Amino acid sequence: MIAGKLIGVGTGPGDPELLTMKAVIRIVAAEVIAYPTLADRDSFARSIVEQHIPTGAREIRVEVPMSVEREPAQLAYDTGAAEISAVLSAGTDVVFLCEGDPLFYGSFMYLLDRLCPDFDVEVVPGITSFTAATASLALPLVSRNDILAVIPGPIDSEQLKTRISSSDATIIMKVGRHLPKIRDAIDALGLLEHATYVERASLSAERTMPLSEAPESAPYFSMILVTKGSDPWLKNR
Amino acid sequence: MIAGKLIGVGTGPGDPELLTMKAVIRIVAAEVIAYPTLADRDSFARSIVEQHIPTGAREIRVEVPMSVEREPAQLAYDTGAAEISAVLSAGTDVVFLCEGDPLFYGSFMYLLDRLCPDFDVEVVPGITSFTAATASLALPLVSRNDILAVIPGPIDSEQLKTRISSSDATIIMKVGRHLPKIRDAIDALGLLEHATYVERASLSAERTMPLSEAPESAPYFSMILVTKGSDPWLKNR
Numbered sequence: 500m501i502a503g504k505l506i507g508v509g510t511g512p513g514d515p516e517l518l519t520m521k522a523v524i525r526i527v528a529a530e531v532i533a534y535p536t537l538a539d540r541d542s543f544a545r546s547i548v549e550q551h552i553p554t555g556a557r558e559i560r561v562e563v564p565m566s567v568e569r570e571p572a573q574l575a576y577d578t579g580a581a582e583i584s585a586v587l588s589a590g591t592d593v594v595f596l597c598e599g600d601p602l603f604y605g606s607f608m609y610l611l612d613r614l615c616p617d618f619d620v621e622v623v624p625g626i627t628s629f630t631a632a633t634a635s636l637a638l639p640l641v642s643r644n645d646i647l648a649v650i651p652g653p654i655d656s657e658q659l660k661t662r663i664s665s666s667d668a669t670i671i672m673k674v675g676r677h678l679p680k681i682r683d684a685i686d687a688l689g690l691l692e693h694a695t696y697v698e699r700a701s702l703s704a705e706r707t708m709p710l711s712e713a714p715e716s717a718p719y720f721s722m723i724l725v726t727k728g729s730d731p732w733l734k735n736r
Numbered sequence: 737m738i739a740g741k742l743i744g745v746g747t748g749p750g751d752p753e754l755l756t757m758k759a760v761i762r763i764v765a766a767e768v769i770a771y772p773t774l775a776d777r778d779s780f781a782r783s784i785v786e787q788h789i790p791t792g793a794r795e796i797r798v799e800v801p802m803s804v805e806r807e808p809a810q811l812a813y814d815t816g817a818a819e820i821s822a823v824l825s826a827g828t829d830v831v832f833l834c835e836g837d838p839l840f841y842g843s844f845m846y847l848l849d850r851l852c853p854d855f856d857v858e859v860v861p862g863i864t865s866f867t868a869a870t871a872s873l874a875l876p877l878v879s880r881n882d883i884l885a886v887i888p889g890p891i892d893s894e895q896l897k898t899r900i901s902s903s904d905a906t907i908i909m910k911v912g913r914h915l916p917k918i919r920d921a922i923d924a925l926g927l928l929e930h931a932t933y934v935e936r937a938s939l940s941a942e943r944t945m946p947l948s949e950a951p952e953s954a955p956y957f958s959m960i961l962v963t964k965g966s967d968p969w970l971k972n973r
Contacts, residue, residue: 507874509867511756514758515757516756516757516758516761517756517757517758517861518756518757519748519753519754519755519756519757519863520752520753520754520755520756520757520760521751521753521754523757524753569969573969600867600870600871601871602867602870602871602874602875602876602877603867603870603877603878604878604879604880604882605879608876608879608970609969609970611874611876612876612969612970612971615874620874621874622870622871622872622874623871624754624863624867624868624870624871625863625867626756626861626862626863627864627867630746630837630839630840630861630862630864631861633837633839633840633859633861634837634838634839634859634860634861635859637744637839637848637852637857637858637859638839639839639845639848639849640839640840641840641841641886642841642842642845643841643888644888644890644891645841645888646885646886646887646888646891646895646899647885647886648883648884648885648886648903649878649883649884649885649886650883650884651880651881651882651883653881654881654883658883662883666885732806732810732846732849733845733846733849734849
């Protein structure tokens with residue numbers, strides 16, 4: 500008996516047209532599809548690829564509790580990994596869906612960590628939300644010898660200031676309730692006019708605006724882009 | 737007369753299956769397709785999408801000279817922008833192809849900079865080479881509150897060390913002839929065992945290996961990944 504393969508598929512930021520051809524090829528061929536979701540809620544990753552899921556495919560929901568404690572989520576990944584492991588052991592591949600890119604702040608890594616030593620793995624990269632955001636804005640992010648920093652929103656204010664001031668461009672992910680702290684840090688650096696707020700990049704509900712006009716309370720799927728740029732040949736940044 | 741739209745399309749890192757659905761939709765509908773290329777050479781971006789280019793589409797080659805001086809390349813973008821501008825002014829859209837993502841170290845930005853104030857622009861994001869590289873390696877890049885730095889290879893050694901030591905993960909792009917300098921910097925930090933070398937990610941000629949085993953001379957399309965990770969729930973990084 501040849502064991503099945505764990506296939507982590509990046510679904511991109513939300514627009515179904517931002518799926519790669521390879522992601523669609525893997526999904527339409529899937530017998531078993533797994534994805535993370537909050538209990539009693541629809542999975543965002545699943546909603547992006549819904550039109551490609553074959554009729555009759557088995558679906559495995561990995562129900563991850565919303566909690567600041569990390570242990571309950573890790574127990575949920577244990578349970579999901581056990582269920583997926585049983586399918587793989589029986590010789591069937593499992594496609595695990597993941598918003599954005601599976602290895603870039605993606606939940607797929609917690610499954611990979613539990614299953615990788617025992618099973619073959621394939622990863623299909625996905626469009627990250629930050630490239631979807633710069634695309635929507637037609638905003639040059641980095642060119643030439645620019646340095647980019649990618650920072651999660653929960654990072655403390657001093658760290659934020661250090662990173663932003665020492666980079667040509669900065670992406671702050673998972674902004675959510677951290678927005679006021681981040682805005683104040685950027686303002687303190689005198690960079691407010693270089694900062695843009697983006698929520699739900701690539702979705703029909705997408706909103707983009709200068710950070711100075713952003714709401715006090717942001718959704719989890721929001722980010723802030725700071726672009727200073729060092730390339731004298733790009734004049735309109 | 738309604739002017740045409742400039743459409744910057746990211747072709748991804750090289751594997752044609754890593755094109756997005758949206759990229760394919762825009763290319764198959766194109767009357768005019770433009771792309772950067774070295775003089776007398778095939779365009780890499782064009783080669784990725786070749787099977788989707790409609791018969792009879794007009795092609796505009798933007799021939800960018802290989803030179804350490806920046807002015808000759810900028811003159812080539814002036815010439816290309818003028819040719820594209822004439823097509824747009826006559827009411828026809830132009831699809832401009834760009835390896836990877838158009839706004840992430842992409843040559844598209846030099847066209848955008850020249851044409852954006854005058855014409856409507858759409859950007860289709862592409863898979864970046866670094867997510868293709870981590871996918872090939874099934875290597876968790878960043879999770880949770882990890883900080884990522886993206887650095888071009890030409891950066892000096894001290895800057896490299898500062899960035900790598902202060903980040904949870906670092907991507908060094910455009911390695912090429914800078915490989916020995918970068919390897920020495922990573923070795924000096926005691927991080928050689930955390931560093932991986934990848935060339936031509938996602939292409940059939942892709943090669944990946946520990947940085948300690950990498951060749952002295954690397955092609956332009958090569959990168960180094962340093963992953964330390966701060967997430968105690970990822971044990972196998």
